[in-house]
Amino acid sequence: MSIAVADRPGTAATAARFSPRWISDRLSKVVLHVAVIGLTAAWIVPTAGILVTSFRPFSKISTSGWWTALAPSFSFTVDNYSKVLGSSNLGQSFFNSFMISIPGTIIPIAIAAFAAYAFSWMKFWGRDWIFLGIVGVLAIPLQLSFVPVLSFFVAHGITSANLSWAPFLPVWLAHTGYGLPFSIYLLANFFRALPSDLFESAEIDGAGTLTVFFRIVLPLSVPALASLVIFQFLWIWNDLLVALIYVGGAPEVAPLTVTLANLTNSLGQGYHLLTAAAFFSMIIPLIVFLSLQRYFVRGILAGSVKG
Incomplete structure (x- = not known):
């Protein structure tokens, strides 16, 4: 006796898993996580820039951006503090x-x-x-x-x-x-x-x-x-x-x-x-x-x- 496709084990669960509602929920979660990560980065990057700048000598601060200090050769100092x-x-x-x-x-x-x-x-x-x-x-x-x-x-x-x-x-x-x-x-x-x-x-x-x-x-x-x-x-x-x-x-x-x-x-x-x-x-x-x-x-x- 052949088994109908709808009666096969796992078919209903698989269909429900990949339903339009399930896909929409997953996309919503992905978008939410991307937005949260983006907002977090937007807040962290300026703070990280200030932190890096606080350890740079004045000659470097006045001539280049803080991100250049992250590449060799490194030039950090505690003179500012x-x-x-x-x-x-x-x-x-x-x-x-x-x-x-x-x-x-x-x-x-x-x-x-x-x-x-x-x-x-x-x-x-x-x-x-x-x-x-x-x-x-x-x-x-x-x-x-x-x-x-x-x-x-x-x-x-x-x-x-x-x-x-x-x-x-x-x-x-x-x-x-x-x-x-x-x-x-x-x-x-x-x-x-x-x-x-x-x-x-x-x-x-x-x-x-x-x-x-x-x-x-x-x-x-x-x-x-x-x-x-x-x-x-x-x-x-x-x-x-x-x-x-x-x-x-x-x-x-x-x-x-x-x-x-x-x-x-x-x-x-x-x-x-x-x-x-x-x-x-x-x-x-x-x-x-x-x-x-x-x-x-x-x-x-x-x-x-x-x-």
């Missing part, structure tokens, strides 16, 4: 950046956590309108506030020169005000996605507002808080304009970004040192991001869906 570490006040600037970034990250996140909890689970008059106003502030460029805020600080003596005991207080307050709208918005979206059954059970057990906040909300919000720490810390660490306006460029208070910007003079001399200085300043942001990156995606996606 030696000059950056020896000729500029990087040690004090590194410390100043920490003194600006750490309080500038902790203060707005701590305030935003309380505010976001209130907007999410507490009822009071005008709650939605106030939250809408906070979200609307995100659309206002912070540059518009520099003159009035700085005038207010000067009029009330809140300047680095007048506050020898806390010379970074003006920039702490500035970063707190600039970081609060986004922090409240991100945390409120996360808090609202928490199951309401948790709060009802805690209320039945007699837990107060602060107990619920510290014992339930904060432990469950670690991904969102970690993502917010990454955003806020990296923004402050890489900031130049806000720090320059509110604390100035004096060596004793200037952060790392201001010191690095001063490596080049008005005629552009010393620009070859910026590549080495850039990688020196990238050490801390890389450590912060890599140590918290496992929470990053979860924190960003949290609150995007209700479930």
